[in-house]
Amino acid sequence: MFCLTSSLEDYLEIIYILSEQGLKVGITDIAKALVVSKPSATKAIKILKNENLVSQEKYGKILLTKEGEKAAVAVYDKHKVISKFLNKVLGVSEKTAEIDACKIEHILSKETVNGIKNYLENVKM
Amino acid sequence: MFCLTSSLEDYLEIIYILSEQGLKVGITDIAKALVVSKPSATKAIKILKNENLVSQEKYGKILLTKEGEKAAVAVYDKHKVISKFLNKVLGVSEKTAEIDACKIEHILSKETVNGIKNYLENVKM
DNA sequence: AAAAAAAGTAAACCCAGGCTAACTTTTTCT
DNA sequence: AGAAAAAGTTAGCCTGGGTTTACTTTTTTT
Numbered sequence: 264m265f266c267l268t269s270s271l272e273d274y275l276e277i278i279y280i281l282s283e284q285g286l287k288v289g290i291t292d293i294a295k296a297l298v299v300s301k302p303s304a305t306k307a308i309k310i311l312k313n314e315n316l317v318s319q320e321k322y323g324k325i326l327l328t329k330e331g332e333k334a335a336v337a338v339y340d341k342h343k344v345i346s347k348f349l350n351k352v353l354g355v356s357e358k359t360a361e362i363d364a365c366k367i368e369h370i371l372s373k374e375t376v377n378g379i380k381n382y383l384e385n386v387k388m
Numbered sequence: 389m390f391c392l393t394s395s396l397e398d399y400l401e402i403i404y405i406l407s408e409q410g411l412k413v414g415i416t417d418i419a420k421a422l423v424v425s426k427p428s429a430t431k432a433i434k435i436l437k438n439e440n441l442v443s444q445e446k447y448g449k450i451l452l453t454k455e456g457e458k459a460a461v462a463v464y465d466k467h468k469v470i471s472k473f474l475n476k477v478l479g480v481s482e483k484t485a486e487i488d489a490c491k492i493e494h495i496l497s498k499e500t501v502n503g504i505k506n507y508l509e510n511v512k513m
Numbered sequence: 514a515a516a517a518a519a520a521g522t523a524a525a526c527c528c529a530g531g532c533t534a535a536c537t538t539t540t541t542c543t
Numbered sequence: 544a545g546a547a548a549a550a551g552t553t554a555g556c557c558t559g560g561g562t563t564t565a566c567t568t569t570t571t572t573t
Contacts, residue, residue: 290521353503363500370491378478415551428531
């Protein structure tokens with residue numbers, strides 16, 4: 264069974280975020296957002312297409328499939344929870360919280376993410 | 389200027405831990421501890437030797453240099469702080485706390501690690 | 514509608530960090 | 544001391560995920 268790498272999760276996530284914001288989602292936009300070259304983005308998107316996580320007509324715009332959106336939302340939710348925790352609980356600056364959340368959202372266990380969620384819910388802020 | 393990768397930090401850390409425990413520190417021991425093949429360990433150690441972070445006589449035992457120990461301790465300290473936090477504050481199982489700490493200790497910003505340290509010091513447990 | 518700019522793609526390369534297979538050196542056991 | 548086992552090394556390969564260069568297709572501008 265296919266398993267998303269951190270890098271591919273980043274691509275899904277950014278597609279989701281750009282779409283949410285009503286922005287254009289082309290290779291160039293993705294590449295810019297992830298600070299990566301266009302060919303890198305093209306390659307990654309090709310993989311995601313093969314896995315049926317995104318769809319794209321030739322030279323056309325990029326969309327998440329149902330399944331792709333599910334995966335993207337899962338990552339993005341983790342991201343939000345983590346960055347909120349770092350910022351509000353640990354007092355890390357918003358900027359750093361964003362950066363660190365981006366990095367660890369892909370590798371934290373479910374158990375730890377749940378621990379964070381619980382903390383935010385119970386120890387109400 | 390040379391910058392340690394996550395993987396190399398793992399090697400330094402495990403050398404430090406094995407030494408601390410008074411265990412033998414050879415390629416085989418390192419490879420076993422990191423669940424990696426012996427050739428992989430050999431290659432990594434060669435890099436660390438070039439960077440003057442470890443010393444080793446031909447076919448001999450492996451030691452951290454002053455500088456290598458400094459780096460190893462820095463990583464290991466982060467590790468301890470993070471795993472304690474996950475376990476005691478977030479209620480994550482010891483095992484998972486260990487695993488997750490291993491993964492994020494290399495990539496968390498100084499600011500976040502400090503945030504965790506402060507939390508542990510101030511919100512005394 | 515032609516020219517210029519922007520977007521996307523393809524090919525070929527690089528690097529980190531794994532791996533196996535095969536070899537050498539060292540240690541241990543009989 | 545010689546044979547067997549263990550430890551270490553070397554060479555060559557693979558994969559993910561980047562890169563640049565050069566190309567094609569599409570869009571925009573004049």
